[in-house]
Amino acid sequence: MNDTALSPSPVSTASRVNLLGMTRTQMEEFFVSIGEKKFRAQQVIKWIHQIGVDDFALMTNVSKALRERLAQIAEIRGPEVVHREYSTDGTRKWVMKVGNNAMVETVLIPDGHRKTLCVSSQVGCALDCSFCSTGKQGFQRDLTAAEIIGQVWIANRSFFEGEPIRENRERAITNVVMMGMGEPLLNFDNVVPAMQLMLDDFAYGMSKRRVTLSTSGIVPMLDRLGEEIDVALAVSLHAPNDALRDELVPVNRKYPLEELLAACRRYLGRFQSEEGGRRRITMEYVMLAGVNDTPAHARELVRLLRDTPSKLNLIPFNPFPHAPYARSSREDILAFQKILADAGYICTIRSTRGDDIDAACGQLVGQVQDRTRRAERWQAKQGNPREIIRSAS
Ligand code: SAH
Ligand code: SF4
Numbered sequence: 001m002n003d004t005a006l007s008p009s010p011v012s013t014a015s016r017v018n019l020l021g022m023t024r025t026q027m028e029e030f031f032v033s034i035g036e037k038k039f040r041a042q043q044v045i046k047w048i049h050q051i052g053v054d055d056f057a058l059m060t061n062v063s064k065a066l067r068e069r070l071a072q073i074a075e076i077r078g079p080e081v082v083h084r085e086y087s088t089d090g091t092r093k094w095v096m097k098v099g100n101n102a103m104v105e106t107v108l109i110p111d112g113h114r115k116t117l118c119v120s121s122q123v124g125c126a127l128d129c130s131f132c133s134t135g136k137q138g139f140q141r142d143l144t145a146a147e148i149i150g151q152v153w154i155a156n157r158s159f160f161e162g163e164p165i166r167e168n169r170e171r172a173i174t175n176v177v178m179m180g181m182g183e184p185l186l187n188f189d190n191v192v193p194a195m196q197l198m199l200d201d202f203a204y205g206m207s208k209r210r211v212t213l214s215t216s217g218i219v220p221m222l223d224r225l226g227e228e229i230d231v232a233l234a235v236s237l238h239a240p241n242d243a244l245r246d247e248l249v250p251v252n253r254k255y256p257l258e259e260l261l262a263a264c265r266r267y268l269g270r271f272q273s274e275e276g277g278r279r280r281i282t283m284e285y286v287m288l289a290g291v292n293d294t295p296a297h298a299r300e301l302v303r304l305l306r307d308t309p310s311k312l313n314l315i316p317f318n319p320f321p322h323a324p325y326a327r328s329s330r331e332d333i334l335a336f337q338k339i340l341a342d343a344g345y346i347c348t349i350r351s352t353r354g355d356d357i358d359a360a361c362g363q364l365v366g367q368v369q370d371r372t373r374r375a376e377r378w379q380a381k382q383g384n385p386r387e388i389i390r391s392a393s
Pocket of ligand 2: 125126127128129132133134135136180181182183216236
């Protein structure tokens with residue numbers, strides 16, 4: 001019998017406890033609960049996350065008796081990789097099976113010495129942004145903490161393949177962005193422990209500036225996030241006024257721009273004193289031809305963000321079958337950028353690397369899923385798609 005069909009949490013088997021998604025505190029509790037010393041947690045976390053092993057027998061600084069006992073009661077189990085693709089430009093993509101026909105994707109994007117991993121937090125997404133192929137899939141389920149950190153674990157280990165085990169391994173992944181499938185703030189209880197492991201010196205030890213959570217703007221959860229963890233924040237803004245944002249990011253009807261920007265300022269306010277006011281929220285802005293990309297929109301954006309320390313990241317729209325939009329032309333994106341730069345904003349344009357393996361932002365649905373059919377159904381439901389003003393450049 002196929003046990004993934006029965007289990008809602010395939011990363012753990014019923015008989016053994018999976019140590020992969022445990023934070024240090026949780027693992028300390030685990031060791032105390034089995035009559036062991038707390039400090040075992042540091043050792044084992046290091047073996048799992050830094051050295052990248054999944055076999056207790058390899059943990060040479062743990063007594064043989066304890067290793068044998070752990071092998072009986074515990075396991076280190078990541079999501080099952082069903083497909084992987086390594087592109088010529090260094091981009092890597094993994095499709096992972098997380099249950100009965102549910103897949104998520106994880107993408108690694110290299111840029112000079114940087115290796116940024118784009119991590120998924122949910123299977124599908126309930127928020128249905130009009131330009132997002134994940135949203136068209138609907139929501140299937142939350143990922144567990146083990147499935148979220150498991151994506152980092154698998155990607156990082158992929159750089160050690162074929163090497164002998166070494167205790168002083170240097171982490172390969174330099175940055176993590178929670179920008180894959182799903183809305184991370186709607187899976188708070190699993191996303192926060194996974195990010196704690198990214199920051200923990202005994203696990204990945206990443207700087208809090210290099211772990212970014214991207215959200216469409218779930219205002220109450222933004223406040224909770226600030227209470228629990230300090231990471232970089234990116235907000236999917238995409239429109240300079242409520243009327244347009246209501247259409248592109250429907251959750252705006254619940255949490256409109258004024259409330260969202262006030263929550264952004266509260267988030268920054270918590271951490272501002274330690275950094276002398278230099279911190280900014282990254283505002284993501286997808287460039288949709290003729291929809292939100294005119295000079296008038298750029299000027300409205302300048303006014304909107306006046307009181308919220310921000311920098312802008314313009315994302316050229318990544319098309320998917322039957323999407324009712326086209327990517328803005330390079331010329332229009334540059335003109336938009338110039339207006340923001342002239343007003344004093346740092347404004348970057350996201351490169352669209354990874355296109356060749358279908359791994360760019362907003363394309364994380366997977367060839368394993370039939371997204372064409374899904375998009376067709378969605379289009380039928382929506383009525384006439386928006387007129388495409390300019391073809392993709
Ligand atoms: N749910 C979160 C994080 C995942 S989406 C959020 O919305 O922020 C990561 C980023 O990709 C978001 O800024 C999202 O708006 C953007 N995105 C989604 N679909 C896209 C597409 N087709 N082209 C370009 N960017 C897209
Ligand atoms: Fe969900 Fe983000 Fe896609 Fe919107 S853009 S549907 S919030 S994943």
